[in-house]
Amino acid sequence: MITSTRMAMVDRNAAALGVPRKQLMESSGNAVARVVRGRADPGARVTLVCGRGNNGGDAFVAARFLEGYDLRVVLLGRPGTISTDIARENWTALAEAEIPTETCTDSRNFSLEGEDGDEPDLVVDAMLGTGVSGAPREPEATAVRAINDADATVVSVDVPSGVDADTGEAAGVAVDPDAVVTFHDDKPRLSDLDADVTVADIGIPDGAETFVGPGDLLPFDRDPQSHKGDHGEVLVVGGGPYTGAPTLSAQAALRAGADLVRVACPESVAREVQAFDENLIVRSFPGDHLAPEQVNRIADLAAEHDTVIFGPGLGDADETLDAVADFLEGFGGTAVVDADALQVVPEVDTDATLVCTPHQGELRKMGGETADDWRERADLVTDFAAELGHVLLVKGAYDVISDGETTRIGRTGNPGMTVGGTGDVLAGVTGALASTQEPTHAAAVAAYANGRAGDMVVEEHGYGLVATDLLDRIPDAMRDEGDE
Numbered sequence: 001m002i003t004s005t006r007m008a009m010v011d012r013n014a015a016a017l018g019v020p021r022k023q024l025m026e027s028s029g030n031a032v033a034r035v036v037r038g039r040a041d042p043g044a045r046v047t048l049v050c051g052r053g054n055n056g057g058d059a060f061v062a063a064r065f066l067e068g069y070d071l072r073v074v075l076l077g078r079p080g081t082i083s084t085d086i087a088r089e090n091w092t093a094l095a096e097a098e099i100p101t102e103t104c105t106d107s108r109n110f111s112l113e114g115e116d117g118d119e120p121d122l123v124v125d126a127m128l129g130t131g132v133s134g135a136p137r138e139p140e141a142t143a144v145r146a147i148n149d150a151d152a153t154v155v156s157v158d159v160p161s162g163v164d165a166d167t168g169e170a171a172g173v174a175v176d177p178d179a180v181v182t183f184h185d186d187k188p189r190l191s192d193l194d195a196d197v198t199v200a201d202i203g204i205p206d207g208a209e210t211f212v213g214p215g216d217l218l219p220f221d222r223d224p225q226s227h228k229g230d231h232g233e234v235l236v237v238g239g240g241p242y243t244g245a246p247t248l249s250a251q252a253a254l255r256a257g258a259d260l261v262r263v264a265c266p267e268s269v270a271r272e273v274q275a276f277d278e279n280l281i282v283r284s285f286p287g288d289h290l291a292p293e294q295v296n297r298i299a300d301l302a303a304e305h306d307t308v309i310f311g312p313g314l315g316d317a318d319e320t321l322d323a324v325a326d327f328l329e330g331f332g333g334t335a336v337v338d339a340d341a342l343q344v345v346p347e348v349d350t351d352a353t354l355v356c357t358p359h360q361g362e363l364r365k366m367g368g369e370t371a372d373d374w375r376e377r378a379d380l381v382t383d384f385a386a387e388l389g390h391v392l393l394v395k396g397a398y399d400v401i402s403d404g405e406t407t408r409i410g411r412t413g414n415p416g417m418t419v420g421g422t423g424d425v426l427a428g429v430t431g432a433l434a435s436t437q438e439p440t441h442a443a444a445v446a447a448y449a450n451g452r453a454g455d456m457v458v459e460e461h462g463y464g465l466v467a468t469d470l471l472d473r474i475p476d477a478m479r480d481e482g483d484e
Helices: 004-016 021-039 054-064 085-096 140-149 214-220 244-255 267-276 292-302 318-330 339-347 360-366 374-388 422-434 439-461 467-471
Strands: 045-050 070-076 101-104 122-126 153-157 179-183 196-200 233-237 260-266 281-285 307-310 334-337 353-356 391-394 399-402 407-410
Touching (some): 004 021, 004 214, 021 054, 021 085, 021 153, 021 196, 054 070, 054 085, 054 153, 214 439, 233 244, 233 292, 233 422, 244 260, 244 267, 244 467, 260 267, 260 292, 281 292, 292 318, 307 318, 318 339, 334 339, 334 422, 339 353, 339 360, 339 422, 360 391, 374 391, 391 439, 407 439, 422 439, 439 467
Parallel strands (some): 045 070, 045 122, 153 179, 179 196, 233 307, 260 281, 307 334, 334 353, 353 391
Antiparallel strands (some): 391 399
């Protein structure tokens, strides 16, 4: 089962893995044609009613595989408004193959009847796909009503036009099909339809779902009407023995898109932390390390933020670890736990949503197991995440991200990132993304972006990078440059 949003990510990841959308459309159209051939005898009248997106493109391809049928391909709109290059190429291919096509730009002129006045035996509904929501507009709305009124078999491409694939709801009129051909995986609520559903394998590799890729960046586009705070407020709790670690995490959270980042640190290092970066807001507490008597103040601060990053630079003093445990036991929000703070997680009973970011040595201290082979390690991390009840982002040459059910693999990064501080940057990116995204997805994209930033640095300067080199590259690493 896959949502429409996730399907768009997988589609883009497949392209990054070398399986272009054009190839996927060819396979999708072939799958539609197979279902049509199973429901209509050779020579039957088949009308394909097509939208201007990739849903219509799938039908353009299908028409090329339906030799031997009395075909009619109807485009709703002008060819110049076809919205993607690959759909436009396949529309042009129909003309080159001399397959009959026509356009309809006015709903008053739409009819399923051919020039001889006869209705089709089968209609392919390829007007609106999974990426479209809301009530159909004209001329699609008129076409939907005509298809439903026709005495013809109806095959919908991916989802019935007018139906939201994720909710099964229709905001207006919607096609009532006899069959649906959907791609790669079943879509939520298609099983609720009174229709035969075929899930077609169109050649998307397993890696498009397993490996984190550029498609996973799609949810991070911003609303032009955004306001301050809409993209997350992050609190970094750290420092005392170390000052660089909490500062790196806070700077990385800002670079990853958080609107506001505050650092809660001991007053003994507050001035030093503030001096690193004027963009940071520092909230100090008495003493030179975190202790249990500071937990109430930290809890009050945390309540004002979307995500807390707990651990960078805190150290492992007994009092500090006690304070971490006390905080987590009373916390009910989202927290990224890193560094020395990780060791208390297995013993803490908390209602918080935790994203834990250990390297493999820290994972062992938590009670988990690891392995050299990333596939074996992925299984071990998945099992341990299920046991903990929290999200794990286990750092390595191949990062493993799991909540115990969904497991993703990050393959970006390089040996230059063994330098100290890159994990603090990763914690900051994770915290920023977890402010607006589901935790497992946030952790997966953070691992991808952090490693990609490191790859950009090494590509330009070679090895010898330092953690601060990553900061300026994070915005670029969070941007998809399109199909490679």
